[in-house]
Amino acid sequence: xxxxxxxxxxxxxxxxxxxxxxxxxxxxxxxxxxxxxxxxxxxxxxxxxxxxxxxxxxxxxxxxxxxxxxxxxxxxxxxxxxxxxxxxxxxxxxxxxxxxxxxxxxxxxxxxxxxxxxxxxxxxxxxxxxxxxxxxxxxxxxxxxxxxxxxxxxxxxxxxxxxxxxxxxxxxxxxxxxxxxxxxxxxxxxxxxxxxxxxxxxxxxxxxxxxxxxxxxxxxxxxxxxxxxxxxxxxxxxxxxxxxxxxxxxxxxxxxxxxxxxxxxxxxxxxxxxxxxxxxxxxxxxxxxxxxxxxxxxxxxxxxxxxxxxxxxxxxxxxxxxxxxxxxxxxxxxxxxxxxxxxxxxxxxxxxxxxxxxxxxxxxxxxxxxxxxxxxxxxxxxxxxxxxxxxxxxxxxxxxxxxxxxxxxxxxxxxxxxxxxxxxx
Ligand code: PMP
Numbered sequence: 239x240x241x242x243x244x245x246x247x248x249x250x251x252x253x254x255x256x257x258x259x260x261x262x263x264x265x266x267x268x269x270x271x272x273x274x275x276x277x278x279x280x281x282x283x284x285x286x287x288x289x290x291x292x293x294x295x296x297x298x299x300x301x302x303x304x305x306x307x308x309x310x311x312x313x314x315x316x317x318x319x320x321x322x323x324x325x326x327x328x329x330x331x332x333x334x335x336x337x338x339x340x341x342x343x344x345x346x347x348x349x350x351x352x353x354x355x356x357x358x359x360x361x362x363x364x365x366x367x368x369x370x371x372x373x374x375x376x377x378x379x380x381x382x383x384x385x386x387x388x389x390x391x392x393x394x395x396x397x398x399x400x401x402x403x404x405x406x407x408x409x410x411x412x413x414x415x416x417x418x419x420x421x422x423x424x425x426x427x428x429x430x431x432x433x434x435x436x437x438x439x440x441x442x443x444x445x446x447x448x449x450x451x452x453x454x455x456x457x458x459x460x461x462x463x464x465x466x467x468x469x470x471x472x473x474x475x476x477x478x479x480x481x482x483x484x485x486x487x488x489x490x491x492x493x494x495x496x497x498x499x500x501x502x503x504x505x506x507x508x509x510x511x512x513x514x515x516x517x518x519x520x521x522x523x524x525x526x527x528x529x530x531x532x533x534x535x536x537x538x539x540x541x542x543x544x545x546x547x548x549x550x551x552x553x554x555x556x557x558x559x560x561x562x563x564x565x566x567x568x569x570x571x572x573x574x575x576x577x578x579x580x581x582x583x584x585x586x587x588x589x590x591x592x593x594x595x596x597x598x599x600x601x602x603x604x605x606x607x608x609x610x611x612x613x614x615x616x617x618x619x620x621x622x623x624x625x626x627x628x629x630x631x632x633x634x635x636x637x638x639x640x641x642x643x644x645x646x647x648x649x650x651x652x653x654x655x656x657x658x659x660x661x662x663x
Pocket of ligand 1: 269270335364412414439442462473
C-alpha cells in the first residue's frame with residue numbers, strides 16, 4: 239500500500255543519500271531523469287558479470303544468456319504496457335529516437351503534399367521537430383491544439399482542427415511543463431474516426447500511472463527508460479503489430495535483415511526490423527528490472543501516493559506570494575495533475591532561483607524544459623520546475639519551500655541597484 243512508499247523506499251536508492259555542500263540532497267528533477275533503485279543497479283552488475291555477450295548471435299552459453307535476458311525484458315515491458323504481443327515493443331535509445339523512427343518510416347511512406355499533422359502547443363521538442371522535418375520534406379502542414387483558460391488541452395480546439403486531411407496526431411499524455419493529463423483515449427477515438435493515426439508521447443505518464451496501450455487503442459506510444467527508474471540510453475516504442483508491420487525499415491545494418499545480397503536485402507519482421515546493430519542490451523535488461531520494481535510497488539499505489547505529495551507541493555507553492563504556477567490548479571478546478579509544478583517568481587529569474595536552491599541542496603530544473611513554444615505562449619522565456627517521484631516526501635517539500643522562502647528573502651534584501659550585473663543572467 240501507499241504507506242510503504244515515500245520514506246521507507248528511500249533506502250533502495252543509494253544516490254538519495256548524497257549531500258550537496260554538506261546539505262541533504264532534495265532531488266526534485268525527476269521529470270528530467272529519475273533514479274535507479276538497488277535491484278536495477280544490481281541487474282546491471284549481474285548482467286555484465288554473468289550474462290554479457292552480444293544478442294541473437296552465436297550458440298554459446300553467454301550469447302544465449304544475454305539474448306534471454308534482453309528478450310525477457312521485452313516481455314516485461316510488453317506486459318507492463320498491456321501490449322497484445324511482445325513483438326509490439328521496439329527498443330530504442332530513448333523516446334526521441336522512437337518518434338524520429340515513426341516520422342521517418344511511417345511518415346515518409348504515408349504523409350504527402352497537403353496532408354495535415356496535428357500536434358499540441360504543449361508538446362516536447364522531440365514531438366515537434368521530427369514532424370517539422372517531415373512536413374518540410376513532404377509539403378505537409380502542422381496544426382497545433384491550443385490550451386484552454388485553465389492551461390489544459392482544449393478539446394474543442396482539437397475537434398476544430400480534425401478533418402479528413404488529418405493523417406497523423408502526435409499528443410503528449412502528461413505535459414512535462416503544465417502537469418496536465420490529456421484525454422488520450424478520446425483523442426484516439428476521434429482521430430481514428432477520420433482515418434488518422436495517433437502517436438502518444440507517454441514519457442511523463444508511464445513512470446507514474448498504469449498505461450494500457452490496448453485500452454488507449456493508440457497506434458504508437460513512446461517512453462524513456464531514464465524517467466522510469468531505468469538507465470539512460472534505452473527507450474520504448476510501442477506500435478500496434480499491424481502498423482509496425484506496414485512500416486519500411488529505418489536504419490539498415492546487422493540484426494534487422496533476413497537475407498543480404500550484393501544488389502538487395504530482405505528484412506526481418508518487427509521488432510527486429512527496427513533494431514539494427516547491437517542494441518543497448520544492459521540498458522534493456524535494467525529497464526526490465528525497473529519494470530519489475532514498479533510492478534512490485536504497484537502503479538495504482540504510485541499514482542495515489544503521488545497525488546498526495548503533488549497536491550501538497552502545489553498548495554505550499556500556492557501560498558508563496560508573487561509566484562505564478564503554470565498548468566491547471568488541482569485544488570480550485572479539481573483537476574488531477576502530475577507530480578510536477580513549473581513556476582516563476584515575478585521578480586527573480588528562474589536560473590538565479592535554481593542556482594541558489596542548489597546551494598541549499600535542492601535539485602530543480604530551470605529553463606524551457608524543451609517546451610519553448612509553450613513557454614512563449616505562457617509569456618516566459620523559461621521557468622523553474624519541481625518534479626517528484628515516489629521516493630520524495632512531504633518533509634522534502636517542506637525543506638524545499640523553506641529554502642525557497644530564504645532565497646526569495648535574500649533577493650528582496652538586495653537593494654535596487656540598476657546597472658549592477660549579479661552575473662546570474
Ligand atoms: N517527451 C517528454 C514529455 C519528455 O518529458 C521527454 C524528456 N524530457 C521527452 C519526450 C524526450 O525523452 P528522451 O530525451 O528520453 O528521448
